[in-house]
Amino acid sequence: xxxxxxxxxxxxxxxxxxxxxxxxxxxxxxxxxxxxxxxxxxxxxxxxxxxxxxxxxxxxxxxxxxxxxxxxxxxxxxxxxxxxxxxxxxxxxxxxxxxxxxxxxxxxxxxxx
Amino acid sequence: xxxxxxxxxxxxxxxxxxxxxxxxxxxxxxxxxxxxxxxxxxxxxxxxxxxxxxxxxxxxxxxxxxxxxxxxxxxxxxxxxxxxxxxxxxxxxxxxxxxxxxxxxxxxxxxxxxxxxxxxxxxxxxxxxxxxxxxxxxxxxxxxxxxxxxxxxxxxxxxxxxxxxxxxxxxxxxxxxxxxxxxxxxxxxxxxxxxxxxxxxxxxxxxxxxxxxxxxxxxxxxxxxxxxxxxxxxxxxxxxxxxxxxxxxxxxxxxxxxxxxxxxxx
Numbered sequence: 294x295x296x297x298x299x300x301x302x303x304x305x306x307x308x309x310x311x312x313x314x315x316x317x318x319x320x321x322x323x324x325x326x327x328x329x330x331x332x333x334x335x336x337x338x339x340x341x342x343x344x345x346x347x348x349x350x351x352x353x354x355x356x357x358x359x360x361x362x363x364x365x366x367x368x369x370x371x372x373x374x375x376x377x378x379x380x381x382x383x384x385x386x387x388x389x390x391x392x393x394x395x396x397x398x399x400x401x402x403x404x405x406x
Numbered sequence: 407x408x409x410x411x412x413x414x415x416x417x418x419x420x421x422x423x424x425x426x427x428x429x430x431x432x433x434x435x436x437x438x439x440x441x442x443x444x445x446x447x448x449x450x451x452x453x454x455x456x457x458x459x460x461x462x463x464x465x466x467x468x469x470x471x472x473x474x475x476x477x478x479x480x481x482x483x484x485x486x487x488x489x490x491x492x493x494x495x496x497x498x499x500x501x502x503x504x505x506x507x508x509x510x511x512x513x514x515x516x517x518x519x520x521x522x523x524x525x526x527x528x529x530x531x532x533x534x535x536x537x538x539x540x541x542x543x544x545x546x547x548x549x550x551x552x553x554x555x556x557x558x559x560x561x562x563x564x565x566x567x568x569x570x571x572x573x574x575x576x577x578x579x580x581x582x583x584x585x586x587x588x589x590x591x592x593x594x595x596x597x598x599x600x601x602x603x604x605x606x607x608x609x610x611x612x613x614x615x616x617x618x619x620x621x622x623x624x625x626x627x628x629x630x631x632x633x634x635x636x637x638x639x640x641x642x643x644x645x646x647x648x649x650x651x652x653x654x655x656x657x658x659x660x661x662x663x664x665x666x667x668x669x670x671x672x
Contacts, residue, residue: 316565320473321480322504323466340551346474350465375432
């Protein structure tokens with residue numbers, strides 16, 4: 294994928310919308326990975342997904358995937374603490390989605406990790 | 407220019423001193439060290455008072471990076487290497503969660519302990535080179551996507567769903583599909599480590615108490631990719647479908663969990 298392709302995919306051109314709710318799975322027992330499917334107007338593209346990783350031992354430092362394709366710059370700051378307030382991860386996810394022009398679908402349901 | 411010991415040692419200590427930053431965190435302190443993981447993230451360890459000494463942990467930071475890189479630290483070569491790193495580093499792993507690099511020691515040892523944990527965490531991070539070169543999409547995700555498309559809105563899906571065993575225990579399988587009191591359990595069997603994946607599938611399905619036709623082993627690739635003996639073994643405990651067949655998985659699921667009757671009408 295070229296930078297121009299990626300730029301188009303992360304722009305309003307892609308008409309990206311989330312499909313269904315967030316699904317959390319446990320990796321390596323302390324790591325929770327949330328995945329949301331994303332549909333786009335690009336029909337040849339395999340189903341896309343938003344991925345969020347939360348290490349329960351460092352809850353105030355959530356991460357994205359390892360794709361490294363895109364660095365967010367408008368994510369709400371989280372105070373460095375052993376606990377995070379409910380709603381924090383949802384706010385981060387929605388800010389990230391908005392930055393990438395991914396609309397939240399009508400059937401979206403949120404679950405805390 | 408003359409190199410003397412005091413100058414060099416002083417330079418090292420100055421660099422450490424100038425680039426080490428701490429942040430209050432719960433009962434302890436987070437220590438940012440002038441060291442970085444392979445992806446450029448800084449090494450940050452947590453120091454907490456415990457009894458008469460301190461507990462130092464990387465809070466599974468390296469394990470998280472590995473998980474994101476697609477390396478499984480629970481089994482195989484990476485798990486062996488991780489155990490070796492912990493033992494070789496003299497870390498006692500007090501109260502450590504899986505993947506967490508932690509140690510406990512006396513206050514006089516604190517500096518050494520922090521460096522030991524940081525070093526072990528950095529070594530663990532390098533296991534990222536065990537990740538497949540093109541990780542691509544994992545087989546479990548491909549199975550989940552395909553079944554999600556098949557299920558539409560009329561059938562319920564659960565990832566990592568608990569499957570009841572004859573013993574009364576439950577074990578997670580890749581997916582459960584339910585509708586109207588009927589359920590199918592799908593286990594994705596990847597080609598990445600085929601023997602281990604097949605054995606795991608055989609084990610959980612063999613112990614299951616649900617009807618055999620409701621257990622579906624979804625094997626990556628086609629029949630040619632698998633040893634006929636392994637496939638025959640799996641068929642003794644479950645239905646077997648190959649992912650390269652464009653319809654067979656859906657057909658079997660339709661048999662076990664039919665769509666609601668209304669959906670069949672035009």
